[in-house]
Amino acid sequence: MERRIAVFASGSGSNAENLIAYFNERKTGKVVLVLSNKAEAGVLERTQRMGVLSRVFSSADWKTGEAILRVLREEQVDFIVLAGFLLRVPDMLLHAYPNRIVNIHPSLLPRHGGKGMYGDRVHQAVIEQGDTETGITIHYINEHYDEGNVIFQATCPVHPGDTYQDVAARVHQLEYQYYPHIVEQLLQKVD
Ligand code: GAR
DSSP: OOEEEEEEOOSOOHHHHHHHHHHHTOSSEEEEEEEESOTTOHHHHHHHHTTOEEEEOOHHHHHHOHHHHHHHHHTTOOEEEESSOOSOOOHHHHHHSTTOEEEEESSOTTTTOSTTOOTHHHHHHHHHTTOSEEEEEEEEOOSSTTOSOEEEEEEEEOOTTOOHHHHHHHHHHHHHHHHHHHHHHHHTTOO
């Protein structure tokens, strides 16, 4: 059964693009909608190029969730995937999609998680604190940043002399490798 996926993204959107491309080749799911809070986010250009519907919502809309839930319902979305989305997901959406919203975080949670920890800030913290290992965490979303149940983690080494950009590149590769597969497995559990 082809599940209908919405991706929420605030930034460059390389994970969103990877998810769209992956599900274009599958019958298990399809990215039908990309939602953002930033009109200038790179993800919107990628989404348009790939022929997927996108919408930008204001901070006020992201606080209440009403207008967002309406568009999710219009597009008959079954499952929500956060890919570099930096706002809190409104409670209304958490209740409407229980166990159907997942996030990817670019570290081994609970290390380097929480409000304000995203993207390169995470990789900088990894270098500053001398970690020898980092990775990705895919987890369900709950009311608190980066605290939902962990579904999957994968690790990669941090080498002496690495810059945060080196670490970011290695972690991004893990994200591209695993995120679509894990989402696909979760889609099969949705009733
Ligand atoms: C990804 O590395 C993702 O894990 C991270 O933002 C990046 C987005 O890259 N998410 C967080 O830090 C969430 N706390 P992308 O826009 O190229 O997909």
